[in-house]
Amino acid sequence: MMARRWLMAVLVACLGGLSAPAWAGPEKTSPDEAAKFITALSKETLSVLGARDASLGEREERVRQLLGRSIDLPRIGRFALGKAWPKATPEQRQEYQLLFAEWVLRTYSRRLGGYSGQSFKIIKAGPLGKRDAVVFTKIGRPSGPPLKAAWRVRGSASGYKILDVIVEGVSMIATQRSEFAALVRRQGVMGLIDSLRMQVTKFAARSS
Amino acid sequence: MVRLLMFLVFLLAPAVALAALPPHIAKRIQRVVHDSGETARKDAALDRALPNTDYAAANRLAAGRRAASRMSAVVIAAIAESTALTGEIVAAAVAAAPALRDSIVRDASAAYPGFADVIARAAGGRAPAPPDAGSTPAGAARQADDAGMAAVDAGGGEDIDDEERDDDPIEPVNRAIFEFNEWVIKLVVRPLAQGYRWLVPEPARDSVENVLHNLNSPRILANDLLQGELVRAWHTTGRFVVNSTVGVAGIFDVAERLELPRHKEDFGQTLAVWGVGEMMYLVLPLLGPSNPRDGVGKAVDGFLDPLNLWAVNTDREYISYARTGVEAIDFYEGIMDELDDLRDTSVDYYAAIRSLYRQRRTSEIRNGEASGAGAVPGLEYDLDDEDFE
Numbered sequence: 185m186m187a188r189r190w191l192m193a194v195l196v197a198c199l200g201g202l203s204a205p206a207w208a209g210p211e212k213t214s215p216d217e218a219a220k221f222i223t224a225l226s227k228e229t230l231s232v233l234g235a236r237d238a239s240l241g242e243r244e245e246r247v248r249q250l251l252g253r254s255i256d257l258p259r260i261g262r263f264a265l266g267k268a269w270p271k272a273t274p275e276q277r278q279e280y281q282l283l284f285a286e287w288v289l290r291t292y293s294r295r296l297g298g299y300s301g302q303s304f305k306i307i308k309a310g311p312l313g314k315r316d317a318v319v320f321t322k323i324g325r326p327s328g329p330p331l332k333a334a335w336r337v338r339g340s341a342s343g344y345k346i347l348d349v350i351v352e353g354v355s356m357i358a359t360q361r362s363e364f365a366a367l368v369r370r371q372g373v374m375g376l377i378d379s380l381r382m383q384v385t386k387f388a389a390r391s392s
Numbered sequence: 393m394v395r396l397l398m399f400l401v402f403l404l405a406p407a408v409a410l411a412a413l414p415p416h417i418a419k420r421i422q423r424v425v426h427d428s429g430e431t432a433r434k435d436a437a438l439d440r441a442l443p444n445t446d447y448a449a450a451n452r453l454a455a456g457r458r459a460a461s462r463m464s465a466v467v468i469a470a471i472a473e474s475t476a477l478t479g480e481i482v483a484a485a486v487a488a489a490p491a492l493r494d495s496i497v498r499d500a501s502a503a504y505p506g507f508a509d510v511i512a513r514a515a516g517g518r519a520p521a522p523p524d525a526g527s528t529p530a531g532a533a534r535q536a537d538d539a540g541m542a543a544v545d546a547g548g549g550e551d552i553d554d555e556e557r558d559d560d561p562i563e564p565v566n567r568a569i570f571e572f573n574e575w576v577i578k579l580v581v582r583p584l585a586q587g588y589r590w591l592v593p594e595p596a597r598d599s600v601e602n603v604l605h606n607l608n609s610p611r612i613l614a615n616d617l618l619q620g621e622l623v624r625a626w627h628t629t630g631r632f633v634v635n636s637t638v639g640v641a642g643i644f645d646v647a648e649r650l651e652l653p654r655h656k657e658d659f660g661q662t663l664a665v666w667g668v669g670e671m672m673y674l675v676l677p678l679l680g681p682s683n684p685r686d687g688v689g690k691a692v693d694g695f696l697d698p699l700n701l702w703a704v705n706t707d708r709e710y711i712s713y714a715r716t717g718v719e720a721i722d723f724y725e726g727i728m729d730e731l732d733d734l735r736d737t738s739v740d741y742y743a744a745i746r747s748l749y750r751q752r753r754t755s756e757i758r759n760g761e762a763s764g765a766g767a768v769p770g771l772e773y774d775l776d777d778e779d780f781e
Contacts, residue, residue, distance in 0.1 A: 291737040353755025359747045366743030379739040 215309035218317035218337035221344040226304040248293040256345035257285040264360040268368045276373050283380040290387040417470045425488045428459035463492050464499035478507050479514035486515045559672050566675040570742050585725040599643045606635050606642025614696040615657040619665045627652045660689025664757045681749035
């Protein structure tokens with residue numbers, strides 16, 4: 185009787201995270217490497233944007249490819265759906281993730297596609313949370329003061345990926361999560377999926 | 393005298409309760425309390441560092457849940473080890489972490505249904521609801537989840553945890569006013585801003601902005617001082633003196649080149665620094681996103697502004713109105729493209745603006761723009777995998 189109780193206690197303690205073993209700790213992302221990653225990415229992006237011989241559509245397409253492989257879209261998508269994620273069916277999740285990725289890529293490649301000749305300066309980099317790094321940058325604009333942007337980066341076996349961009353104190357993923365939560369509360373997950381599909385279709389119609 | 397005694401008992405209760413236990417159990421309970429204190433400190437640092445309320449709040453809630461589950465695990469393990477001390481263990485845990493009382497009682501009585509009475513009595517106060525069919529915490533959680541699913545199936549909208557709720561109790565009203573404002577923007581403000589942009593070349597628009605900002609200097613200075621920001625107050629004073637003279641009534645921002653950077657400050661921010669929370673989200677007719685605190689701030693700012701006071705006192709209100717109008721057009725012209733883009737790409741424009749407004753406001757209150765490197769210095773927030781669940 186006592187032994188069984190003990191076993192249960194140990195089990196419960198382990199499940200409760202009492203004895204989080206050190207060896208299970210996630211590997212940290214090196215801030216220096218993250219800064220290098222962001223620098224390389226910005227150079228590539230600026231060279232694509234600066235290619236004046238390419239049409240706006242072509243530039244957008246290339247930026248899109250760059251972003252697609254540099255942003256951790258599945259992870260961000262899950263975060264953005266928040267508490268609704270566990271409640272969504274597998275089919276809903278799959279469709280949502282596809283539409284979310286498309287939505288983010290279209291939105292940001294369009295936002296970036298129009299810009300040109302911007303300067304991009306790394307200010308500093310540091311650790312963030314348990315395993316990420318944050319890279320602080322200043323982005324010059326044709327008019328007005330430079331933008332301050334911070335990039336949250338996570339390194340893994342498959343390379344470095346962007347998790348969040350915080351522009352002038354506004355976090356992209358926090359905004360998306362808040363926006364999605366408002367929509368899900370009013371119209372459910374299907375309502376959100378429909379809205380995303382509508383946005384994506386709108387973009388597609390415009391660019392064709 | 394009796395009161396003093398009661399106070400002493402209250403003060404000593406946790407220590408006494410812990411002393412009644414085997415030392416290693418007491419130590420484990422204390423460790424949980426200590427660790428959650430650490431987390432709370434980190435969260436406070438995060439609140440200061442991260443200009444982002446939604447995020448920080450979600451983080452804090454997750455930390456609270458972690459502390460609760462750890463404490464429950466410690467209590468359940470300790471009862472398994474020394475069953476005779478069940479009452480003492482629960483009493484000690486509740487005394488050490490009164491905030492976790494309900495979760496301790498719930499989880500402990502779910503693990504040991506036979507001891508539910510003892511546990512409830514030791515925890516003090518009302519007896520807990522009898523452990524329902526799910527006799528383990530996991531079972532209870534599953535049940536709660538099922539209930540959630542049922543709610544989803546029943547209605548169109550979904551039942552989301554408290555942490556997902558934005559502080560927007562009058563959302564329907566806000567949305568209606570928001571719609572009205574959008575309509576005014578579309579019919580009046582936007583055409584004016586477009587005309588202004590078309591008519592006035594960019595350098596001249598910059599000058600207009602400089603003049604408006606310079607006029608606001610006395611108000612900004614007053615708020616700098618009220619917040620005890622002496623360096624910023626000095627910057628504001630220097631800017632006002634230099635730009636009003638060398639800068640020809642503020643047309644040229646000479647001070648910027650003299651390492652006197654511009655910043656904004658208002659009485660809403662001062663109230664926030666003094667500890668007034670935003671209370672709730674509020675969309676004001678014509679004025680847009682706000683909250684009760686910033687609404688009051690706006691009114692007080694009118695009294696901190698010499699030009700405004702002079703205009704009102706000498707029956708020249710039209711000066712104030714004209715200035716406000718020009719300010720509104722200038723402001724909207726500056727963010728018009730970004731807003732158009734956001735309106736075009738967002739799935740819920742109202743919610744996107746609400747989140748943006750709050751994050752920006754928090755950043756301004758923490759003077760995030762003052763640091764040279766960027767708006768997010770030394771972050772301490774964790775984005776665990778569980779935050780992505």
